[in-house]
Amino acid sequence: MLDTEWSDSWRGAFRIELRAEAIGLAWRGWPVLPGTYPDTADRPEPGSTWTRPVPAHDDWQQRLGAHPRQVAAWWTGRPYSLLVATGTMVDAIEVDDRLGRRAATLLRATGNPAPIVAMPNGRWLFLTTSAERVPAVLAEHEDVEWHTEGSWIPLPPTPFEHGVVHWRVKPEIWGWRLPRAEAVHDVLVRALLGAHAEQPVAQPVFAAGSSAA
Known part of the structure; x- marks a missing residue:
């Protein structure tokens, strides 16, 4: 569990790890941006409770595509x-x-x-290539959230109120390729409808060139 009051030494060590991950993603072409963190200075107002990160800057959309040197700064x-x-x-489907x-x-x-992120709040993120739509059964489900244009997702080792975001399946295992959205959507629909592991499942197709290495 994380306290919202960080010690200086812990904050420094964690910043180095976050910075290294951000630079690595930026070199691969991922649209990284800085988010708020559990510190008194970043709470929206005195006495409020910080639970999960949001972009640290109002003009975050104008900052996308920054050079890794800027990201490092x-x-x-x-x-x-x-x-x-x-x-x-990249898109992501967030589920319970x-x-x-x-x-x-x-x-x-x-x-x-597919690359999968687990958050300390019990939510999971399935990363895919970007898509124009998701199946209606996913879009209409109250516990499923589609992160696409105008949204963002946290990546490891981002802190939450009670823990740290971590990988369930790391993207480097598959050469930093993202699976095509339709294949992962199909698997999520099957899972939502109660399909079993022994039933045939379509093989996820990885997008050519989706690795920015």
């Missing part, structure tokens, strides 16, 4: 959370723990699971 002085904007090269575990099991059956 952002994280030089403050332990910003690590956010990635969605809707260009139960659906996330079902979908991850189905993806494992294909031998090519």
Whole structure:
């Protein structure tokens, strides 16, 4: 669990790790941006409770695509959370723990699971290429959120109120390629409808060139 009052030594060590991850993603072309973090100075108003990060700057959309040197400068002085904007090269489907575990099991059956992020609030993020739409059964489900244009997602090791964001499946395992959105959407629909791991599942197709390495 994280206290909202960080010690100077802990803040410094964590900032270095966040900065290194942000620079690495920026070199691969990921649209990284700094987010708020659990510190008194970043609470929206005195006495309010910080729970999860949002972009640290109002003009965050104008900052996308910054050179890695600029990204490094952002994280030089403050332990910003690590956010990635969605809707260009990457989208994400956010689901609850139960659906996330079902979908991850189905993806494992294909031998090519997608990059998956787990958040301390019990929510999971399935990363994909960007898409124009999602299946209606996902779009209409109250516990499913599609992160696309105008949104963002936190990536490890971003802190939350009670823990740190971490990878369930790291993108480097699959050469930093993102699976095509339609394939992952299909798996999530099957998981939502109660499909079992032994049922046939379409193989996720990884987008050619989606790795910015």
